Amino acid sequence: MSDFKLVWKNLMRRKLRTFLMLFAILIAFMIFGVLAALEQAFDSNASSSGDRLMIVNKINFTQPLPISYVQRVRALEGVKQVAHMNWFGGYYQEPRNQITTFAVDPGSYIDVYQSEFEVPDAGRRVFLSEKTSVIVGKTAADKWGWKVGDHIPLNSNIFSQKNGARVWDVTVAAIVTPKKETADANFIALRYDYFDETRSFGKDQIGWMALTTTSAAYNDRLVKQIDEMFANSPYETSTDTEKAFSKAFVAQLGNIALMVGLVVGAAFITILMIVGNTMAMAVRERTREIGVLKTLGFPGPRILKMVLGESLLLAVLGGVTGMLIAAAATTALRGAVGNFVGGLAITPVIMVMGAVMMLLLGLITGLMPAMSAMRLPIVQALGRS
Amino acid sequence: MSDTLIRLAGVEKSFVKGKEKISIFEHLDMTIPRGDFVAIMGPSGSGKTTLLNLLGGIDSPTAGEIQFAGERIDSHSERQLSKWRSDHVGFIFQFYNLMPMLNAAQNVELPLLLKPLSASQRKNNVAAALEVVSLSDRAKHFPREMSGGQQQRVAIARAIVSDPQMLLCDEPTGDLDRTVADEILGVLQLLNRELGKTIVMVTHDPAAARYAKRTLHLDKGKFVEREELAA
Numbered sequence: 001m002s003d004f005k006l007v008w009k010n011l012m013r014r015k016l017r018t019f020l021m022l023f024a025i026l027i028a029f030m031i032f033g034v035l036a037a038l039e040q041a042f043d044s045n046a047s048s049s050g051d052r053l054m055i056v057n058k059i060n061f062t063q064p065l066p067i068s069y070v071q072r073v074r075a076l077e078g079v080k081q082v083a084h085m086n087w088f089g090g091y092y093q094e095p096r097n098q099i100t101t102f103a104v105d106p107g108s109y110i111d112v113y114q115s116e117f118e119v120p121d122a123g124r125r126v127f128l129s130e131k132t133s134v135i136v137g138k139t140a141a142d143k144w145g146w147k148v149g150d151h152i153p154l155n156s157n158i159f160s161q162k163n164g165a166r167v168w169d170v171t172v173a174a175i176v177t178p179k180k181e182t183a184d185a186n187f188i189a190l191r192y193d194y195f196d197e198t199r200s201f202g203k204d205q206i207g208w209m210a211l212t213t214t215s216a217a218y219n220d221r222l223v224k225q226i227d228e229m230f231a232n233s234p235y236e237t238s239t240d241t242e243k244a245f246s247k248a249f250v251a252q253l254g255n256i257a258l259m260v261g262l263v264v265g266a267a268f269i270t271i272l273m274i275v276g277n278t279m280a281m282a283v284r285e286r287t288r289e290i291g292v293l294k295t296l297g298f299p300g301p302r303i304l305k306m307v308l309g310e311s312l313l314l315a316v317l318g319g320v321t322g323m324l325i326a327a328a329a330t331t332a333l334r335g336a337v338g339n340f341v342g343g344l345a346i347t348p349v350i351m352v353m354g355a356v357m358m359l360l361l362g363l364i365t366g367l368m369p370a371m372s373a374m375r376l377p378i379v380q381a382l383g384r385s
Numbered sequence: 386m387s388d389t390l391i392r393l394a395g396v397e398k399s400f401v402k403g404k405e406k407i408s409i410f411e412h413l414d415m416t417i418p419r420g421d422f423v424a425i426m427g428p429s430g431s432g433k434t435t436l437l438n439l440l441g442g443i444d445s446p447t448a449g450e451i452q453f454a455g456e457r458i459d460s461h462s463e464r465q466l467s468k469w470r471s472d473h474v475g476f477i478f479q480f481y482n483l484m485p486m487l488n489a490a491q492n493v494e495l496p497l498l499l500k501p502l503s504a505s506q507r508k509n510n511v512a513a514a515l516e517v518v519s520l521s522d523r524a525k526h527f528p529r530e531m532s533g534g535q536q537q538r539v540a541i542a543r544a545i546v547s548d549p550q551m552l553l554c555d556e557p558t559g560d561l562d563r564t565v566a567d568e569i570l571g572v573l574q575l576l577n578r579e580l581g582k583t584i585v586m587v588t589h590d591p592a593a594a595r596y597a598k599r600t601l602h603l604d605k606g607k608f609v610e611r612e613e614l615a616a
Contacts (some may be wrong), residue, residue: 009486298467382478
């Protein structure tokens with residue numbers, strides 16, 4: 001037998017009570033895990049790169065810009081590459097099977113987003129040369145079982161072709177893998193030239209531009225210069241870092257971080273009180289046994305460690321199980337909400353935060369009963385005068 | 386080495402209740418030789434249990450000296466007293482005080498967790514202690530699965546497993562019927578005679594006291610009579 005076994009035996013002596021406490025902790029960590037993953041997914045969708053700049057229509061990002069702007073921006077000093085994109089409103093088979101779909105210029109798109117995705121060389125060559133080819137994110141490919149070379153009937157809920165059809169027949173040139181776990185890989189990028197020549201309206205218009213610069217030092221100047229360049233035109237622009245733009249977009253949904261903080265905080269304060277009170281009660285019930293252990297020669301600090309060990313074990317068991325369930329839940333949710341929030345995952349950062357919270361929960365709930373157990377005079381514990 | 390194992394000199398013990406100072410012992414002297422088996426009797430409130438607490442280092446005197454094998458223990462810190470108890474004293478309680486979630490062998494093993502012993506050494510010591518109290522066949526039984534007498538035997542095995550010099554017994558048969566009580570007292574007598582354990586036993590039961598070599602009567606914090614009994 002070891003101290004750990006003694007701690008374990010104490011924890012398991014009232015199985016129902018321990019199970020209920022574990023369940024409460026599990027729920028709290030599950031909520032934390034899922035909400036933190038959601039918040040991080042929003043944040044990562046909103047981040048991508050602080051160095052890339054986004055140019056959108058000043059009215060709002062749903063309004064178009066003329067494609068001629070691309071060359072004008074590309075000509076500015078400090079601009080490395082400019083990619084332009086158009087929201088396609090894509091779905092597969094059924095409108096509910098939405099897939100984030102953009103019409104892009106293949107070469108500049110891959111250049112600008114090469115830090116985000118790994119595009120196989122063979123697939124890149126096909127995408128650059130074949131007008132009807134598309135590149136597909138791994139999540140979308142896995143979800144629908146697409147392979148390189150597959151023909152996909154890609155529907156749009158916004159655009160139609162000149163012949164009235166709403167379906168574009170495209171071929172998978174490459175399946176691209178995100179370089180970061182949190183990057184959204186539920187997407188399709190089709191070629192703008194194919195899209196533009198077939199669509200029934202909006203020709204030579206683009207949705208927005210993303211650009212990289214030769215040095216981040218140019219960014220502030222370019223932000224100002226680009227917006228000034230198109231000021232007083234029919235299509236005024238609003239330029240900002242991609243991160244700021246995406247954060248502003250996410251902010252329309254509300255302050256996600258604050259909501260997560262409030263819900264998780266409320267859950268943890270409740271759990272803290274429940275577990276803390278139950279631990280205190282459990283130790284009070286064992287007052288006599290603690291007295292016996294001390295009588296046998298167990299020093300106070302060792303008793304303190306054992307009681308703290310019990311509360312830490314409880315927090316870790318409940319917390320780890322809760323985080324595992326959260327990981328499973330985010331995996332399941334990824335399929336369901338992938339169109340809305342990509343890259344939903346329990347990341348190492350969330351795991352570390354969870355571990356810290358488990359330690360804090362264990363220490364806070366166990367400290368008071370552990371201290372009182374350590375200080376308890378033997379005579380009092382044994383009920384002697 | 387002196388033959389005196391325990392020596393109390395001018396021990397005072399008092400506590401304050403409200404504004405009143407209650408004195409348990411005002412000037413208590415006592416000597417217990419090595420290998421003695423002493424029964425301490427007396428009416429309730431006479432200070433028997435307080436005396437046992439002082440002898441076991443789980444309570445400290447207000448004044449005076451307590452020596453164990455020539456070493457003063459009344460000035461020890463809590464940590465030193467914990468170590469001293471685990472090295473030198475075994476405790477046997479009226480209500481056994483076994484851990485309900487541990488089986489007999491695990492209960493007996495508890496004091497050995499404080500010793501630098503390997504798992505196999507601990508296992509051997511536990512087996513030997515259970516053998517002494519004739520409970521080897523109950524090693525895997527939990528307290529709830531044993532009778533009062535068996536539980537007290539486990540408690541005795543726990544008290545002797547680390548081979549202490551002194552056993553302190555607080556009403557060890559107070560919760561047992563006569564037949565079982567006699568068995569337990571027989572085990573204590575055996576430990577005293579065969580293994581040379583020094584035993585101090587607090588009891589209300591004159592029949593139990595007869596198993597001791599001598600009986601001390603305590604009343605209002607003083608020994609009122611000393612009776613040497615033939616072993």
